[in-house]
Structure formats: structure tokens, C-alpha cells
Amino acid sequence: MKNQILKKSIDLFDDKGFKETTIQDIVDQLDVTKGTFYYYFNSKQEVLRDIHLEYIEGLLQEQEEILQNQTLSNKEKLYENIYLTLSKIDTQGKEARIVHRELRHLHEDHVKQIKLKRKEYRLNFEKIIDEGKKTREFSNHIRTDILAFGFLGMTNYSYYWFRTDGELTDKELARFYTEIILKGIEEVPVKEGI
Template sequence: MLKTDEKAGLQKKDRMIDTCIALFGQKGFRETSIQDIVEANGMTKGTFYYYFKSKEDVLVYIHDTFISELLMKQQKIIQNDDWSYKDKLYAIVEMIISNIAEGVDSAMVFFREIRHLSEKKTNEILPKRDLFQKNIEQVIEEGIEKGEFRTGLRADMLSYAILGIVNWSYFWYEPGGEVKEKELTEIYMNMILKGLEEG
């Protein structure tokens, strides 16, 4: 069990991360200063540097946490042997949309702010992002092999296309608005499956 001071430390770090996500999402990474972060938390810069070496390290942490959670959920979907490959693809699309709806600022930071990372830090993040895409590619390839999707398709290009369509929802989708998550998933999947199933 964690000691009281350890719990307090984790709570303080989590609160700082939440503040960073909100500020990066609203103002942008470059426009947010460390002073903005500590003032919003009522902390000192010393407290910030106790947990992170730099603002960039915070961005890496946010990216890694976001994609790790997505990968965990994606793996559970893929490993469900009771689902068809159409079902798995549907569930992955729905999961991404739900993730965006539940954390708009987190999604915005993840998709928009990666351009501010150095090449070294970007290379730390990309393998997990690439794995997420490769898993979708694999679902499509296996769906083709099982006859659920038509032959002659480029699974790699289709996986990028699906991610491009779904991920961009962070920019305009309004949770609680007229279009619900389930309806948006249906709209996307009707379009995607039409391409996968019809020649």
C-alpha cells in the first residue's frame, strides 16, 4: 500500500497533468508556459521540476498515457474470438470516438501537439502509434483472408484512411451535441464497410 505522502505526491502529479492537458488543449503547447501551469495549480516551479524535467517531458507523458490506454482497449477488442472482423473494426472505431468524446482536450493534445516534440522524443512515441495502426491493418488483412472483406485491397492504406477519418473527429465533434457517439460510429462504418465489401 502507498503511504500517505506517496498518495499525496501522486495526486499532486495527477492534478498537474490534468492542468497541463487543459491548458495545452485550450491555449496550445507552445503558448503555455511553466508559469501558467504552476499558477493554475497553486504550486511552485520547484514542484513542477520535481516531477518533470521540462514542459516537453509532460507532453511525452500525456502522449504515452493516451496511446497506451488506446492500445490496451484495442487489444481487448482484437483478442475477442467471438467477434467477426467487421465487429472488431466497428468496435475499434467506436472506441476511438468514445475516447475523444470522454477527453476532448487529451485527444486534441495527442493529435495536434506532437509536432512540438523533438525528433528524439517523437521517436519514443511513434512505435506505439505505429502499433495501433498496424493492428487495424491486421484486422483488415485477416478479414480479407476470411472472406469478410473483398480481395484486392491495400490493408495498410485503408488503415491509414480509417484513422484519418476517425481521428479528425477531435477537431469538430461536440460530445453531448446533436450527433451521438453511436450514430457517428454508424455513419463512419457504413462508409468504411461499403468500401471494404463492395467491388
Template sequence: MHGFHGVTVSQIVAESGTSKGGFYHHFQSKDELLYVIHDYFISYVLTKAKEADSSSKNPTEKLQKIIQSFVKVFHLYKPHISVFYQESIYLKPEYTEEIKKKRDSYKKLIFKCLEEGKESGEFRSEVPVDITGMTILGMVNWTYKWYQPGGEKTIEDIGNIFVDLILNSLLTEQAKQKKEYQSFFLKSDINQDQI
């Protein structure tokens, strides 16, 4: 592997079966290509988070939708994410700034949801929004390191596990009992009648 810094546009077009003209029709440079690779997946999660923010009835449902779409991105855009995390140090400052704006917008939506959950009394009041938000971002982002398509768990299974872990730690005991949230939690494989 050449890595982003070592690869030429000629090698990119040869490997992708296109032409230099085709490449430069879509991208001004390798730098723009690297930016677009990131923009695909950050735009997806940001759009999904905005949809969850505007369409959900309450913060718990909103957070469940945000986490599910966040986890799903590691399946939909696995090659993009791998390239970005390995090569992002080569991004030019103007592209880095654009990415930072979208990432900040995404982070703010998560923080807003956590604030709303605390204000509504559904999320535990003693859990700080900033640390909780950064924990969710860090925990889910690390998926890119270990997720393998075709593994034992589907991306939907993994999303359900994340939702269960996060909501079980965030929701008040009273909120956990709400009927409409029961589908957000994993079901035990043990038949309670056999205990």
C-alpha cells in the same frame, strides 16, 4: 493563448492551481508533459485495439470494436488531442520516437485485422489493406476537427455511423447478410411497409 512554445512552467502551474514542486514531481519538463498528454489517448486506443484483437470471434467484430473505441477517444480525451495536434511540432525527438512506436503498433493491429478479414472471405478481396487502413485512420482521426460534445449526435451515434460506413464498404455481400452483424449497421428511419 501562448501555445506550448510560449508558455512557461510558472504559467502552467498558476493556471492549473498546483505548484512547481507538484509539477516537477510528475514531469521532468514541459516536453514530458506534452508527451504524456499524447500518451494518454494513444495508450487508450492501443489497449482497446489489443483487447478487441484478443477477445473478438472474427475480424468483422474486431474491426467494429476498434472503430468504436477509436471514435470514443475524441470524446474522452478531446482537450488532450487538441493540444497534441496543435503543439506536436515542439516534441523532442526521443518523445516523437516513442509516440511513433505506439502509433505504428496501432496501425499494424488495424492492418492485421483487415488482412484477417480478407483471408476469412468476409472483407472484399479487391480492396487493398494499406490504403483501406490509412483511409480508416485518416477518416476517424479527422473527428478531432469537428466533433463537439453536446452536439446533435452523441459520440456513440458517430461511432455507429463510422462503423456502418466502413463495414458497408468492406464486407462482401454475403458477410453483410450475417445475422450477428446486423446490429453493426444503421437502421433506416423509413418504415418499409409505407413504401
């Protein structure tokens, strides 16, 4: 039942917005009483916190698998991590939209908790860049922190414009972003004087 409440809340929060959804709306959809709701959650905000937590913890877990995968180069890890973020637009679109829109409706303590986990995700991303610098896959002249922010900005912004039913897949987009940053876009002159 807890999962059903979460699932239905995700539908409603995405559709109507968190503030506009009442506990009554949630239990009506599930055909249960408010008592059932309060058996699992103390408030609507607790449901929102759980949606946030499940989302970021899922990301962290998959990111950990990428980090630990010793068959991948750091370039491949960078691509995989970017793809991981983008793939959620397709596989967890509703949750993704909710966590991008509804952070400020959480209690202060929960905001802190979520922000710490988001920071962990960013710092793990930095680990890949730092490792790649050590192995000389990446150049040392770019600051790791700025690069990580830049990457996360690119990918997070995609939630606003990228549609998985368009001409471009999330895999292709991840490849484009990785390529842009790895290769740069400056035209390299073929030969002096040509």
C-alpha cells in the same frame, strides 16, 4: 501530485496552447512551487510527452482487448476499433486535441517514440482487416494498408468537425463509417430493365 500536474497542464495546454503556457502558469494554478514541478518533471516538454504517451498507450490497451476478444467477428472488431477512436473525442477531448496539435513541440526522440506507437495502432488495425480477409468477411481486392490509412483519416479528421453535443452520437458516427466502407454507396440495381 504528478497526476495533478498532468491534469492541470492538460487544461492549460488545451486552453492556451503548449507554447503559450509556462511552468509558472501550471504551478500557480496548483498553488505549489516550481520546486514541486521539477521534482516530477525535468521540463514542460516532459509533461507533453507524458500526455502523448498516456493517450496512445490507453488506445493501444483498449485496442488489444478488442483484438483478443474471441466473441467478436472481424466486422464487429472493425466497428469497435473505429468507435474506440471516436469515443475519445467525448471522453478525452482535451487530450485528443493536444496530441493532434502539439506533436511538433516534442523532442525528436519523443516524436520517434510516439510515432512508433501510432504505427503499432495502425498495424493492429491492419490485423483486423487481414483476419477478415482470411475469414472472407472482407473482400481481397482492396489493399489493407490503404484501407487502414483511409479509416484512420476519416476518424482522425472527425476531431476537427465532430461535436459530441450535436445531433449525432459517436456510436452512430462509428456505425455510419463502418457501414460506408463495408457496404459501399453504389446503388445496386433492383432488377435488369427497371
